[in-house]
Amino acid sequence: MTSVLRTEGLSKRFGDFQVLDRVTLQLPQGARHAVIGPNGAGKTTLINLLTGTVRPTAGEVYVESERVTSLRPEQRVRRGLVRTFQVNNLFSDLTVLESVLLAACERTGAALDAWRALTTRTAEIDAARATLRLLKLEGAAQVRTRDLAYGEQRLLEIALALACKPRILLLDEPAAGVPRRESVALFEAIAGLPGDLTVLFIEHDMDLVFRFAQRITVLVAGAILTEGTPREIAGDARVKQVYLGRAA
Amino acid sequence: MRLRTGWLEVLFWSVLAAGYVLWPSQLPFASQVLIAGLFALSYDLILGYAGILSLGHAAYFGVGAYAAGLLAAHGWGEPISGLVAAGLVAGLAGLVTSPLVVRGTDLTRLMITTGLGLLLFELANRLGAITGGVDGLQGVEMQPLLGAWRFDIYGRTAYGYVLAVVFVLFLAARRLVRSPFGLSLRGIRGNPGRMRAIGCRVDLHLAAVYAFAAAYAGVAGALLSQTTQFVGLDVLSFSRSAELLVMLIVGGAGLLYGGFVGAAVFMIAHHYLSSLDPVYWQFWLGAGLVIIVLLGRDGILGFFHRRRSSAASAP
Numbered sequence: 001m002t003s004v005l006r007t008e009g010l011s012k013r014f015g016d017f018q019v020l021d022r023v024t025l026q027l028p029q030g031a032r033h034a035v036i037g038p039n040g041a042g043k044t045t046l047i048n049l050l051t052g053t054v055r056p057t058a059g060e061v062y063v064e065s066e067r068v069t070s071l072r073p074e075q076r077v078r079r080g081l082v083r084t085f086q087v088n089n090l091f092s093d094l095t096v097l098e099s100v101l102l103a104a105c106e107r108t109g110a111a112l113d114a115w116r117a118l119t120t121r122t123a124e125i126d127a128a129r130a131t132l133r134l135l136k137l138e139g140a141a142q143v144r145t146r147d148l149a150y151g152e153q154r155l156l157e158i159a160l161a162l163a164c165k166p167r168i169l170l171l172d173e174p175a176a177g178v179p180r181r182e183s184v185a186l187f188e189a190i191a192g193l194p195g196d197l198t199v200l201f202i203e204h205d206m207d208l209v210f211r212f213a214q215r216i217t218v219l220v221a222g223a224i225l226t227e228g229t230p231r232e233i234a235g236d237a238r239v240k241q242v243y244l245g246r247a248a
Numbered sequence: 249m250r251l252r253t254g255w256l257e258v259l260f261w262s263v264l265a266a267g268y269v270l271w272p273s274q275l276p277f278a279s280q281v282l283i284a285g286l287f288a289l290s291y292d293l294i295l296g297y298a299g300i301l302s303l304g305h306a307a308y309f310g311v312g313a314y315a316a317g318l319l320a321a322h323g324w325g326e327p328i329s330g331l332v333a334a335g336l337v338a339g340l341a342g343l344v345t346s347p348l349v350v351r352g353t354d355l356t357r358l359m360i361t362t363g364l365g366l367l368l369f370e371l372a373n374r375l376g377a378i379t380g381g382v383d384g385l386q387g388v389e390m391q392p393l394l395g396a397w398r399f400d401i402y403g404r405t406a407y408g409y410v411l412a413v414v415f416v417l418f419l420a421a422r423r424l425v426r427s428p429f430g431l432s433l434r435g436i437r438g439n440p441g442r443m444r445a446i447g448c449r450v451d452l453h454l455a456a457v458y459a460f461a462a463a464y465a466g467v468a469g470a471l472l473s474q475t476t477q478f479v480g481l482d483v484l485s486f487s488r489s490a491e492l493l494v495m496l497i498v499g500g501a502g503l504l505y506g507g508f509v510g511a512a513v514f515m516i517a518h519h520y521l522s523s524l525d526p527v528y529w530q531f532w533l534g535a536g537l538v539i540i541v542l543l544g545r546d547g548i549l550g551f552f553h554r555r556r557s558s559a560a561s562a563p
Contacts, residue, residue, distance in 0.1 A: 051445070077447030089445070091438045094431075102435045103446040105428040111448065114429035114456075121428055164446050 002064070004029045004198045005050070005081070005168045010059035012045055012222075019045045021223040022059065027168070032191075033200045034209045037219035038242060043202045044086060046219070047170050050200075051083045052076050063168065077106075080167030084157040086176055086202075092146040096137060096156055099145055100128040103163035131163045135189050151182040155189065162193070169193070171201035175208060187212050206243075210234065218242070260505065264411055268404070276403035276475075279410045281515050283471045286414045288495045288507025289421055290464030295493075296502030297425055298457045299437030301354045303489050304365030305465055307345075310484030312338040312466025314372065317385045317479035325391040327409065331470050338466020343459035350454035362486070369484040385479035399475065406475035413471060417464060422504060424460070433457055437502075498540050500547030509548050513540075 003026040012020040020042040027033050035043050048054040050061055052073040060069045063079045071079070091099045104124040105111040119125075132138045135155045140148060145156065154174060161169055174190065175183035187208050193199065203209050209216060210230045218225040218239050226236055233239055263270065267278050287309055294300040316334035324330055348360050372379045379385055392398045397405040424430050432453055435443050440450050473479045482488060491514065499510025517536055521529040544551030 053445075073444045074447050074449055077445065082447075083445060085442075085445075089439065089442045091435055091442065093438050094434065098431060099435075101428075102431060102443070102448075105432065106443075106447040110428040111432040111453070112429060112456075114424045114427050114460075116428070117423070117426050118428050118431055124428070160442075160446055 002029070003027060003062070004031075004064060005200070006062040007050070008060045008062070010046070010049055010061065011057050012042070012049060012054065013057045019222050020049065020056075021221075023219070023222075023224055025217060025224075027198050027200060029167075029198055030195050031198045031200070032212060032214045033198075034213035034216045035200065035202050035219055036204075036206070036209055036216060037225075040221075041219040042222040043219055044172055045222075047083055047172050047200075047202065050170060051081060077164055077166075080165075081170070082161045082164045082166035082168070083170040084161050084172055084174060086172040088150075088153045088157060090145045090153060090156060090160070093144065095142050095144055096132065096148065096159075097125075097128055097141040099156060100131055100159050100163045101125065103160050104128045104131075107164050128163060131159050134162065134192070135159050151178050151186065154178050154186060158186075158190070166197065168198045168200065171199065171203075173202050173204065175203060175205060183208060257505075260508075261415060264415075267407060267411070275407040277515075277519065279403055279407045279475055280472070281512050282407075282410045282414050282508075283468050283475075284492075284495065284511035284515055285508035286417060286471070287465055287468035288492060288499065288511045289418065289504065290461040290468065291492050291496050292501055292504065292507045293421060293424070293461040293464065294458055295496060296506065297430065297437060298433045298454055299440075300349065300454060300458060301357050302349070302361035303358050303486070303493065304361030304363070305461075305492055306484055306486070306488035307361075307365045307368045308338040308342055308462035308465035309469035309472075309488065310368060310372065311341045311462075311469065313469030313473040313479050313483040314379060314385065315466065316470030317388045317473040318378070320390055320474065320477070321385060321387040325389050327390055327393055327474050330474065331413065331467055334470035335463045335467040338469070339459050339463030341466075342462020343455065345462075346455035346458040347451075349458060350451050361489075365484065365486055365489055369481070369486070372481055372484055379481070380479070382481055384481065385473075388473060388477040388479065390474050390477060399477070403475070410471050410475060413467065417467065418504070421464070425504065429453070429456075434502075494537060496547075498537060498547055500549030500551075500553065503547075503549045503553060506547055506549045513548065 005027040007023055007025045010020060010023040023046060035046060037043055045054065049056050052071055060067055062068065063081055066079065068076050068079055101124055104127045108124055110121055110124055129138060132141055135158060137152060137155055137159060140152055148156065158174060175186055178186060183205065191212055213230055216230055216233045217227045218233060220242055225238055267275065271278055291305050294302060312334040315337040316330045319330045319333060345364055349357055352360060373381055390399050393405055393409050399405050432448060436450055436453060443450050469483055495510035495514045496507050498513055500506030517533055521532045525532060540548065546554060
């Protein structure tokens with residue numbers, strides 16, 4: 001099967017510290033792929049390398065057949081590679097609708113229109129509202145982002161990314177800090193995303209990972225320990241040792 | 249996304265239009281306040297909307313002032329085409345210098361814009377044969393406005409001319425900040441990193457608004473040189489940039505009208521305090537500014553804007 005997102009020997013070194021070591025991944029279209037690993041395993045660095053906020057020491061990133069390693073973050077977004085952040089990274093002074101509109105206008109090129117009123121941009125407004133509906137945020141459209149509940153802010157993180165109409169969505173701990181019941185709802189919203197969208201997510205909650213991922217990559221000390229289906233990972237003694245500190 | 253024209257806006261411009269009746273003997277001063285308001289509006293576009301902190305915005309004001317002044321001094325005294333030319337030259341200067349400014353953070357931007365301002369000031373000083381240096385540019389002679397209205401000593405023509413230009417440019421700025429581009433500027437001001445993560449070419453947007461604001465500043469400078477028929481070296485001075493920052497902070501940044509309110513408060517206070525206490529007037533001006541900012545850190549308009557917002561959201 002053709003990969004939508006592919007890395008080859010992706011590595012990152014900060015001084016003497018090897019954060020990521022020859023990580024090779026392949027994600028087909030529509031994948032629900034989780035990356036797990038203990039703290040410091042290099043999971044967020046992997047997302048930073050994929051999105052271009054950090055440059056790799058070695059290795060390549062491909063979106064379909066195009067090499068995107070040297071592209072800037074905003075150029076990769078235009079190739080369909082979009083991320084969310086582990087810590088909320090939003091527009092606190094804007095309303096929820098305005099925030100999502102920002103992304104919708106960037107996608108269509110309307111963001112460079114300095115003449116027409118924003119309110120006449122019905123296509124972008126409809127697209128933004130549809131994204132909010134998908135994540136059950138429509139009721140909060142006019143609420144200022146800083147006044148949103150934390151769980152809703154996590155959803156808005158995803159809404160911003162979805163409004164870019166990504167082909168590959170990278171979710172960096174989408175449920176971080178969200179109470180258990182809300183995190184299940186959040187992952188159900190993620191599970192309900194279009195089937196052709198490729199999703200790679202980092203998550204610490206193993207119940208959520210095993211419930212929603214089709215494949216799992218285990219990172220330890222910057223290198224891939226193993227990769228497989230949830231059933232294969234659950235039965236892997238090395239993974240249990242990493243998480244439980246002993247062999248099963 | 250409120251877009252309606254408020255009655256306060258109508259009142260604001262109506263009062264200005266009635267200036268011929270309300271302050272007939274103060275028209276030259278009122279023109280200067282309007283020019284300062286336009287200059288502050290141009291600064292509001294980059295600071296209030298895009299978050300670019302600058303201490304050298306007078307560079308573009310001065311470029312516009314000298315461009316219009318030099319044109320008139322060399323025989324091109326037609327005001328409107330001179331104004332357009334000055335705006336274009338200042339906008340081009342803004343575009344050329346924008347890569348130096350938009351990439352940095354607040355501190356580097358302060359340093360670079362201050363440096364650019366000082367460079368241009370000393371350049372104009374050094375090129376005295378062209379600019380007139382410390383003596384100022386002499387021989388600026390304007391033709392009648394639209395071939396019909398001469399610039400008179402009472403400032404009647406100048407006031408109408410300045411008011412019309414400021415109003416048209418205000419409408420264009422208003423359109424800009426209410427457009428998708430204006431929203432993206434607010435996004436950049438709030439969180440440039442996140443804007444990149446949704447695909448925004450942040451530097452391109454900032455360069456565009458910087459050049460646009462520079463053109464506005466240039467038009468403001470040109471209005472000053474055309475209506476006073478003189479260009480002094482102080483159009484490029486650091487204090488003009490610093491006063492601009494004060495005007496906008498006092499009036500309220502990011503609200504479009506803040507620059508006009510701040511310019512009016514600052515210049516009227518300057519005018520009256522310097523006549524009450526010719527030696528130590530800056531002491532009282534400084535005290536007044538500190539009090540205003542302590543009472544409302546978002547400036548005068550920001551204070552009322554916040555009160556109105558909290559009243560609207562009250563149960």
